[in-house]
Amino acid sequence: MDAPTQPFVAVRTTHRIAMPDTSSPTHNRATAPQLDGDARIAGLLMAINSRSRPSLLDFLRVHMTVSSSSPMTTDDYADWLVSFSRLSQGVVLREIKPVDTISFTQTVVVDDRVYSATHEFHLRFEAFAGGKILEIRGRPGELQSIAKSQADCLAQVQDLCDRGARAGVFSGTVLIARGSEVLFEYACGAANKRYDVPNNPDTKFNLGSANKMFTAVAVAQLVERGRLSFTDTVDQYIDDTWLPPSVTRRITVHHLLSHTSGLGSFFNETFFNGSRARFRAIDDFKALVRDDRPAFAPGERFEYSNNGVLLAGVIIERVTGMSYYDYIREAIYAPSHMLDTDCYDIDAPVPNLAMGYIPLVDPTGRRSVPEWRENIFEHVAKGGPAGGGYSTVRDLHRFATSLISGVLVGPEMRQALWTDYAGMGYGYGFNVEKTASGTMIGHGGGFSGISASFRVALDTGYVAIVLSNYDMGTFGLARCIEHVVDQIQE
Template identity: 25%
Template sequence: MRMKQNGMLTAALVAALLVPTEAIAAEPSQGQAYVETQKAVAEKAALLTGTYGTTSVQYALIDQGRILVSGQSGKNDEEGKVPLTAKTTYGTGSTSKMFTTAAVMKLVDDGKIDLDNPVTAYVPEFKMKDERYKEITTRMLLNHSSGLQGSSFANSFLFEDNDTYVHDRLLEQLADQTLKADPGAYSVYCNDGFTLAEIIVERVSGTGFSAYIHTNFTESLGMADTKTPLDNTDGFGMAATYFPVYQGQLPTETINAIGAGGIYSTAEDLVRFSQIFSGQKEGILSDESVEAMEQAEYNNGMWPDEADNSFGFGLGWDSVDLYPFDEYGIQAVAKGGDTILYHAALVVLPEENMAAAVLSSGGSSSTNQLLANEMLLHALKEKGEIAEFKHEKSFGEAAKAVMPEDVPNYAGMYGSTNQLIQVDIAKTGELSVSLPLMPNLPAEKYVYTTDGSFMSEDGTAKVSFVTEENGRTYIWVRMYASLPNLGQTALSHYSAEKLSANEITDATAAAWEKRDGNKYYLVNEKYTSLAYLLLPALQIDLLEEAPGYVKDKKITGPDTAASDLQIPMVGGRDTMEYRFLMQDGVEYLEAAGSLYVSEDALKPIYAGKKSLATIPRSGLAKWYTIPEKAAGKTMTVKLPAKGSFTVYDANGALVNFSVISGNNKVVLPQKGVLIFAGEAGSAYNVSLK
């Protein structure tokens, strides 16, 4: 689960300010001391936790099979009684995909999987509504080119709950979906491909996925602190987590899409794992499999022209030629991962037999990767492999030029996943980029330059327009982003695609206009879900500037809409279809396996002294509005054994979520909403005072 890109074309990496804390560096094992590297990394780790919004961070570097740098920084438990150590465990998010890829490649080595055989050869019951599914191969799952929509993650992010719903229901969910592109046409980040690969490993090996990775990887590599939610984790020292909407420590986050993002580990264990990719551990994966994983798979389909980049998919890897190591003539492969609360980065230098891992509570995989890069660069310099650090790059000063008359034809509305982007181009050569769905954000400005691109005033970003062989037009963004004392990353990607005209009938338009501005509330998410940290609702917003569309989705009928975007890398990830249906006079919205109920169906909570709410046989959650007569009263709920309730204020901000607060009492806010979630038949005795 790699972090999504949100906001404008050059979204900042910098997070909110926090109070600085001290970094603790472990003593290196035998080998090069790396004294200067230890010092530099400890300072940068403290910078992450003190300035860049990370609660705690853990890091490790391995060189020639020895862990020579290891440490941690920041805050752990709220009471300060449990110190951070090298054995404190973090969620690795999408870095888990490297375990899944390694498991598949192990079976390739054993002659049990051919990467270019169809998935149906290994999972015969895999089916979709789209006949092209028969063309999907295992290779396409690992290089993100399968054409699957993205992430069927209902009931996958839970608090202290290892429910296997997301794994057990994947095939059922895919059977009700279509593909967004021809298999193999281009690579765009896709979580479902790795859950499907996890299932392939189980079918071919005849064993559970967790057992397979332990037998073949963690046990032989001495990774005693690497677990999955299905393992016995009693006494397992997880790093404490926090979230901005809640004042206090949260229960442990459990990610049950194991093959896509559910493995828990330490920085030291991750660099031990890296040895199979740098030739330090023989007999686990063949050289041929390791080399195959490092090939530029992204070049097999549509992709922007070569430029400095932090993305370039291999098999499993986010990048097989990571910036800035290519500036030094060194190949680096990298994988990052983000859950809601944990973040991870693993960077491996195969030819140098070195790797660095950074894990954190809070922060992001992007900042973790910057720290991993810095750790490796300092170590390379300290042992004399590189002479000096390269200067950070930019595109220089924007030299304004006369713009050709046809360039303004690229103006118009563009789309990326769940976002619309308005592009305006003045005849005088100024480009303006704004987000109509976020009108309070100022527009980004660029000027036309001599090389035919638009450039930002500070010289860190270039914007061009490209019409690909598929006839679609894309915004191509190249940018450098720096954080003081943490280094620089580069990104080159198609950020959005120009929307084509979409005429709809009057009847279809009328059906959607009735929904415009309406909210739909999630009803089929488990009561332990992290989804309740933020108001789990979708709002239908139609824009006059994008007729025939709802956000990035093309309206296809009175009750249906689907994304038609074909954007490689990350801009077109996690697309989905909207389908509305009526049941017992109530309208529901289905999207990517999640079900939402119309706000029109919400009834006010009873404002009297006593009431009873019961989850129906369908198991769907019950939402209520808070009427004026109930607002300001204290609500006490007698909870069932398997149930929770959550209250939100008029702005959708969290007031109380019983799973994390342990509190069954709350003062009801004006014009808020509340939800009871639990197993079918669960009863909630409610009293108001």
Template identity: 30%
Template structure:
């Protein structure tokens, strides 16, 4: 009966918000729901499917965190390593005490290249720096490397994309590989995420959802001019919902990292004002001092993503969306039916 209620709720949310994307839910080894709605290509009326590839925006900061933790396990780096000792670039105004830990936890205080105090629309970034020039991590540096610090290192939590760009550059510096090559080899392949990758928006592979930006008058446009051509260490990978499920399973079964460093990654290190905490690349929700949910979230024009793991239930939910919103409504509806609000 609960499964029937779950499917009815998913259908209800879809009808209410015109949800476009894929929902995949598993408890243990049992699939509870695997369902898709809408079009991956509206012009050609190609429907979204369970194996459609979706952009996940900042949801893939977890890949960067895993990669950094892998290098720490190998002794190539430490959480206390100083930024100034890790990269050959000049950051004239940056605090010399910034560490890898600060970058991982959004507590570095460095300027964010997308500063929401200065601009509301991500598309504003590409007026002076066309998005088609952003194909490598170093291409992001002119957007923030000469700016002033926002606050001293370690003073507080403030979500920061620039910090994750720097983490990606550290990975490149240590390994001699491009960031995307490292992640695809050492995370995606090891986890069996064979349909996922850092694809360029002007050369997308088959079965990849185009992102759509909807307007109040019923018109829409694609997001090809709204995002960097190729995603990086702060966001922009493409995954399928089943592949993201494999990521959860590989991470929590210690296939990507040792148990000890996985637990460090999943420990709350910084606290955000809305009640969520942040580990390394992952949001954490606690209830009475016990972790109730681990959460990945991504928001970009034409991209929306939520993936949650509820450890007490061994329950995992992945919601991939190829419009600018809908993932929160869908995952909230699923939580309501499965009585997960306090689990």
């Protein structure tokens, strides 16, 4: 439902937006601002460590100027930094890098106080001495690489989970496996705070976008069986009650699954301004999609699209004659023995299902323990092809095992799923990335009150799954766990 990963970047909402180009024309190096050790950097870090929105706003209003064309407002930056300060519990300065005299950007490297993970802030300044900050961007920094034995790494994973739980930023479950062998399980926090019901390894968590993988595998199965092709145009399956033929005849199944269709997201004003209960069956989403038009020529570039994967689900229904939900149960969940996975209606009394929780921001920053509210009015009433279904760490491990062993699709289709088509680390419904140990595939998920991470190292067979019912609950933790697992020495 969200972006495919949860990068540490400033974003205005929980949905992906385009950030402005930070490149600048080449300037005379003699005019480069002298920013090393600048008091503004110290001021920014002090404001972050205050965990106070007023302090952050005061800093930004004095030291930052945001152009009218920026997708971020000063308030957006304050919200983002407050969220980061909550999740990191503050930062410790590691390094201030020299100014890039071409882009007038300075990089500040910090460690967070929860997981000791490294993060980078990139501050772009006006192109003169003493110029104000124009933009702040963030990204994960390099983590220290120390190869260890499997036992040492699992002990480190335990420590990371304990840190997140103690800091109150992680509530959820974790599973580490190698192939079919489960090596580590962890659960903490409450699935339901009203009744103090604890999470356990069989608790069902909302996956956000992570169940885009199921949609992609289902399409690959149909291609494998000769019932459709990745090169088929969408107009062969979708009528003009969804989108006009002038749009659908230019878009292929390949474009939908690789996020190169140019289409956008059904998380729009119509969705947010009305009752979520209106959207349960796949056809209910027509009202949210029918006005969408490609932002670029299909195939031109990568841009994450919930509408694209939703339409892939529509195609599954048209080809099979079954509802999307029934087909996924039959083709994905049943052969993988995933008995606790489905797109449940949020108002149905499903046993052992975790409610999602959003922290209430204390505007003064004085409250040490966050207050929470449930996300029931934020998310979809029922998940679908683009995300929002539920699963457990154990079921997702079963899915990984079925996928790798060939139960779901053969080697050729797996290769199709895990080819990086646009050079953006994304195949068909899966992230694809190169790591120290080889190729890693999977998907993340996030929305208000939920967070998920699923990763499989294809070369070593390690599986790392982190699910949380906290807003951005896997932030930092999943990344650190993946890194630790990737460093296991044979």
